Amino acid sequence: xxxxxEMESVxxxxxxxxxxxxxxxxxSMKIEPGEIVLIMGPSGSGKTTxxxxxxxxxxxxxxxxxxxxxxxxxKSESQIADLRLHTLGFIFQAYxxxxxxxxxxxxxxxxxxxxxxxxxASQRAxxxxxxxxxxxxxxxxxxxxxxxxxxxxxxxxxxxNDPQLVxxxxxxxxxxxxxxxxxxxxxCHGMGREQGRSMIIVTHNPEFERIxxxxxxxxxxxxxxxxxxxxx
Amino acid sequence: xxxxxxxxxxxxxxxxxxxVTGIALALVLILVIAGIFAGSEEFAVAYxxxxxxxxxxxxxxxxxxxxxxxxIAPELITEAEQIVGVKDITGVLYSGGNLxxxxxxxxxxxxxxxxxxxxxxxxxxxxxxxxxxxDEIVIDAELAKRLGVELGDNLSLYDQDHEIIGLSxxxxxxxxxxxxxxxxxxxxxxxxxxxxxSFALVRPxxxxxxxxLAARMQSELPDLxxxxxxxxxxxxxxxxxxxxxxxxxxxxxxxxxxxxxxxxLTIYTATLERAREYGMLKALGANxxxxxxxxxxxxxxxxxxxxxxxxxxxxxxxxxxxKVSPDMLILIDPAYVLNQVPIMAVVTGxxxxxxxxxxxxxxxxxxxKA
Numbered sequence: 001x002x003x004x005x006e007m008e009s010v011x012x013x014x015x016x017x018x019x020x021x022x023x024x025x026x027x028s029m030k031i032e033p034g035e036i037v038l039i040m041g042p043s044g045s046g047k048t049t050x051x052x053x054x055x056x057x058x059x060x061x062x063x064x065x066x067x068x069x070x071x072x073x074x075k076s077e078s079q080i081a082d083l084r085l086h087t088l089g090f091i092f093q094a095y096x097x098x099x100x101x102x103x104x105x106x107x108x109x110x111x112x113x114x115x116x117x118x119x120x121a122s123q124r125a126x127x128x129x130x131x132x133x134x135x136x137x138x139x140x141x142x143x144x145x146x147x148x149x150x151x152x153x154x155x156x157x158x159x160x161n162d163p164q165l166v167x168x169x170x171x172x173x174x175x176x177x178x179x180x181x182x183x184x185x186x187x188c189h190g191m192g193r194e195q196g197r198s199m200i201i202v203t204h205n206p207e208f209e210r211i212x213x214x215x216x217x218x219x220x221x222x223x224x225x226x227x228x229x230x231x232x
Numbered sequence: 233x234x235x236x237x238x239x240x241x242x243x244x245x246x247x248x249x250x251x252v253t254g255i256a257l258a259l260v261l262i263l264v265i266a267g268i269f270a271g272s273e274e275f276a277v278a279y280x281x282x283x284x285x286x287x288x289x290x291x292x293x294x295x296x297x298x299x300x301x302x303x304i305a306p307e308l309i310t311e312a313e314q315i316v317g318v319k320d321i322t323g324v325l326y327s328g329g330n331l332x333x334x335x336x337x338x339x340x341x342x343x344x345x346x347x348x349x350x351x352x353x354x355x356x357x358x359x360x361x362x363x364x365x366x367d368e369i370v371i372d373a374e375l376a377k378r379l380g381v382e383l384g385d386n387l388s389l390y391d392q393d394h395e396i397i398g399l400s401x402x403x404x405x406x407x408x409x410x411x412x413x414x415x416x417x418x419x420x421x422x423x424x425x426x427x428x429x430s431f432a433l434v435r436p437x438x439x440x441x442x443x444x445l446a447a448r449m450q451s452e453l454p455d456l457x458x459x460x461x462x463x464x465x466x467x468x469x470x471x472x473x474x475x476x477x478x479x480x481x482x483x484x485x486x487x488x489x490x491x492x493x494x495x496x497l498t499i500y501t502a503t504l505e506r507a508r509e510y511g512m513l514k515a516l517g518a519n520x521x522x523x524x525x526x527x528x529x530x531x532x533x534x535x536x537x538x539x540x541x542x543x544x545x546x547x548x549x550x551x552x553x554x555k556v557s558p559d560m561l562i563l564i565d566p567a568y569v570l571n572q573v574p575i576m577a578v579v580t581g582x583x584x585x586x587x588x589x590x591x592x593x594x595x596x597x598x599x600x601k602a
Contacts, residue, residue, distance in 0.1 A: 048600050057515055057597040078519055085517025096512040096599055100239035109236065110516050157516075169600050 002069050004164050004198050005031040005054065010063030011221075012049050023049040026063070027223035029216060031165065033196040036187070038208050041218035047202045048169065050218060054200055055088060055167045056080050068164065085114050089158030093170035095150040097142040103129060103153045104138040110160045128156040132186060148179035155186055166191065168201045172208075180205065187211055233522055237529030240502065247498050248534065254494025255538020255576070256545060261487040262572060263546035263564050268406065269476040270568075271554075271561030275405025276472045277465040279343070282355040282402065285322070285433030286442045287449065288464045289456050295464070296471045297326065297431065298341075298408075306427035308456060315449055317440040322352045323429025325418045331371065331411055332388040333379040340375075340409035342389065344418030352433055353412050354400035359383055362398045362412070369394035370412040372404030374559045389413065390421050404559050488579050491538075496583035499531050503587035510591050511598035524588040528581065535580040543569055 012024040023046040031037055041047055052058035053065065056072060065072040067087055072080065084090075097106050107125035111117075116124070129138045132152045142150055151171060158166050171187070172180035188211040191197060201208055209215055217224045241248045276298060280288070289312060291302040304323065313321050325344030330337050345353045347363035354362050354370050360383050364370055369387055376382055376399055386393040394413065403410035419426045436445050442460060450458040459467070503510070510523055550562035 052597040052600050055515065055600070057595075057600070081514070081517050081519045083517075084515065088517075090515055090599065092512070092599055096508065098236065098239075098509050098513075099506075100243040101236060105235070105239075109513075112233070113513075113516070113518055113522060 003030040003066075004033050004068055005029075005200075006064075006066040006069075007054065008064040008066070010053060010060040010065065012046075012053060012058065013061045022221045024053065024060075024218075024223070025221040027218075027221075028063075029223065029225070031198045031200060033164070033198055034193055035213045036193065036199045036201065036211060038212040038215040039200060039202045039218055039223075040204065040206075040215060045218045046221045047218055050223070051167055051169055051200065051202050055090060056084050085110070086161055087164050089161070089163035089166040091151070091154050091158045091166065091168035091171050093173040095142070095147075095154045095174070097150055097153055097157075099142055102139050102141050103134060103145065103149075103156075106142070106153055107156045107160050110157055114161045116161075125156070125160065128159055129153070132156050146179075147175050148182060151175060151179075151183050152186065155183070155191065159191060164197065166197060166199045168199065168203075170203055170205075171201065172203070172205050180207070184208060184211065233525045234529045237526045238533060240506065240526070241530050241533055244502065247502055248537075251495055251498040251534040252537045252541060254498070255491050255535050255580075256542035258487040258491035258494070259539055259542030259572060259576065260546045260549060261490070262484050263543070263569065264549055264562060265483045266480055266568055267546070267550050267562035267564040268560065269473070269480055270563035270565055272406045272408060272476070273469045273472045274563055275403075275559075275561055276408045277468045278402055278405075278408075279355075279410055280461060280465040280468060283351055283433055283461075285351060285435055286461050287434035287436065287446050288459050288461060289321070289432035289434060289449070289453070290430070290459070292455050292457050294457055295459065295467045297464075297468050298471055299475075302326070302430045303424065304429045304432055304456060306425055308453065309427065309429060309432055312432065312434070312449060312453055312456070315445075315452055317436050317445040317448070319435045319437045320350075321435075322346070322349045322433045323415075323427070324352045324431055324433065325415055325422060325424070325428070326430035327418060327422055329389050329411075329421075331375070331379065331409070333381050333385075336379045338375065338379065338409055340371075340411045342418060343410060343412050344415035344422075345412050346415045351435070354398065354403060354410075356401040356403075358399050358401050360396070360398035362400070364394075364397060364412055364414045366414050366417050367392065367394050368397045368414060370398035370400055371396060372409065372411075372559075373399040373401060375404040375409055375411075378404075378559070387411075405561055406559065488575070491535075491576065492579050492583050495531050495534055495538075495580055496586060498534070499527060499584060500587045500590070502530070503527060503590055507590075507594060508598060511594045511596055514591075514594060514596035515599035520588075520592045523591045524584070527588045527591060528584045531580045531584040532577070535576055539573060539576055 007029045009026045009028050011026050014021045014023055053060050104125045108121050111121040134152055137149055172183050294300050294302040309321055309323050327342050329342045331340045347365055358373055362370055383396055385396050416426050446458050446460050550564050553560055553562055
C-alpha cells in the first residue's frame with residue numbers, strides 16, 4: 001500500500017544570512033492510509049511550521065512533499081488550493097468557524113467550494129453533524145455553541161469532503177478535560193480511520209498517545225522517529 | 233459564497249446600515265440634483281411647449297429663446313402670413329426685466345402680448361384675466377406669493393407700476409419666471425416697432441402638413457429661422473442642459489466618490505476584522521477568486537439595497553419639495569435612474585478592489601496561528 005503523505009527531507013528557514021532561523025530542519029515522514037501519527041514537542045519547536053507545510057499552506061525552503069505519491073513541487077497555487085480542498089481536512093485549535101454561518105452552513109460551505117451544492121450537500125452536512133451528536137445544534141451560530149460543540153463542528157467540516165488526510169492542530173487545546181476526552185473519542189471512533197483516513201495530530205496532550213499508531217517528536221526543528229515513541 | 237456575503241452583512245446590521253445609507257445618500261444627491269436641473273429645463277421650455285403653435289419663427293441664426301436676442305421686422309411677418317397653409321401668425325416680444333415689489337425683486341422673462349391675440353399669453357390662468365393692456369401684467373400665482381402681492385396689487389417693471397390683472401400657473405420655476413405685459417408697452421421699452429416681434433407663433437390651416445409647411449416657410453423666408461415646436465423646445469432644453477451639465481457632472485463625481493468611500497471603507501474594515509476567517513477559508517482550499525466573490529458580493533448587495541433605498545428616498549424628496557415649493561420642480565427621469573445602476577455597479581466594484589487585494593495577499597497559514 002502506498003503512503004498517502006510523504007515529507008522528504010523538508011526544511012523551512014525564516015530570514016536570511018546571520019538572522020536565518022531553521023524552524024524545521026530536514027524532516028522526513030511517511031503516513032500510511034488509516035494511520036494516526038502524533039507530533040509532539042515543546043513550544044517553539046516548529047510544530048506549527050511543520051503542520052503548515054504538511055497542510056500545503058507553507059512552501060518548504062528545501063525538500064519535497066508528496067500527496068498520494070504525487071510531488072507538490074511545481075504545482076500552481078490554484079492546484080495546491082484544490083488539493084487542500086479535496087484531499088486534506090483541517091482542524092484548528094481555535095476552531096476557526098465562520099461566525100456569520102450556522103453549524104450546518106459551516107460544514108456545507110467546504111462542500112460548496114468543492115462543487116457539491118443543494119440538498120445533497122445540506123443532507124450530508126446534517127448527517128455528519130448528527131453522527132457527531134450535534135443534530136439539535138445545527139442551526140446555531142458559533143457564538144451560541146460551547147467550545148466542545150464548536151470543535152465538533154470543526155471536525156464535521158474537516159470530514160465534509162471525505163479527505164484522505166486530516167491535519168489537527170491542538171484539537172483539545174482550548175477544551176476542558178472532559179470535553180477533550182469526548183473530542184479524542186471522536187478521533188478514535190467516528191472520523192473514518194477504519195475507512196483508511198489518516199491523521200496527523202499536533203498536540204501537547206499525552207492522552208492522544210493511546211490512539212496514535214506512531215508518535216514523532218519535534219525539537220529545535222528536528223523530527224525524530226525513535227521506534228515510534230518519543231525520545232525525550 | 234454569496235450566502236456567506238449576505239450573512240457577513242446581516243450579521244453586522246450597523247455596518248450594513250452605514251454602507252447602505254451611504255450609497256443611498258450618494259444616489260439621492262445624484263438624482264435630486266439631476267432632477268432639479270431636469271425640472272428647471274422643463275420650466276424653461278414650458279412657454280414653447282404650451283402655446284398652441286406648431287411652427288415658430290425667429291431671426292435667422294437664432295435657435296433658442298433663452299440667452300438669445302431675436303428680431304423679426306413687421307414686413308417679414310406680413311410676408312409669412314401670405315404663405316399658403318398659414319392660418320394666422322402671432323408675434324410676441326421677448327425681453328428680460330426685474331419684477332419688483334417693495335424690497336423684493338425677481339429677474340424674469342417678459343413676454344409682450346397683443347391683447348387681441350388668441351395665443352401667446354399665459355396658457356393656464358387661475359385668476360383674473362389674461363390679456364394685459366398698458367400698465368397691466370399677468371404673473372404666476374407662485375411668483376405673486378413669493379413677492380407678497382395679489383390680484384389688483386402693483387408690481388414695478390422697468391421703473392413703472394403695473395397692476396396685476398391675472399394670475400397664472402406653470403410659468404414660474406428656478407431661473408425661469410415668465411410675466412406677460414402689453415406688447416405695445418414692451419415695444420416702447422425695447423425701442424422697436426409695435427408690429428415687430430421677437431418670435432412669431434404660427435398656426436397652420438386645419439389639415440395642412442406641418443412638416444411641409446415649415447419647410448416651405450423656411451425656403452420662402454430666408455431671413456428667418458423656422459422651427460417646429462418640438463424642435464424649438466428641444467433646442468432650448470439642450471441649451472439649459474449645457475448650462476448645467478458641468479455642475480451636474482461635478483456633483484455626480486462627488487457623489488460617486490462619497491459612495492465609493494463609504495462602501496470601500498465599510499467593506500474594507502469588515503474584511504480586516506474577518507481576515508482570520510478568510511485566511512481559514514484559503515487554508516481549506518478557497519482560491520482568491522472565490523473569496524473576491526464574497527467581498528464583491530457584500531459590496532454589490534450593499535449597493536443594490538442602497539440603490540433601492542436611494543431611489544425611493546429621491547422620489548420622496550422630489551415629491552415633498554415640489555409640494556412645499558411648487559416653483560422647484562424636481563423631475564427624476566426613470567431612464568436616468570437606470571443609467572446610474574451600471575455606474576454604481578462599477579463604483580461598487582472599484583470599492584471592493586482594495587479589500588479583495590487584501591484577501592489575495594492573506595497568508596492561509598494564519599489559520600494555524602493561535
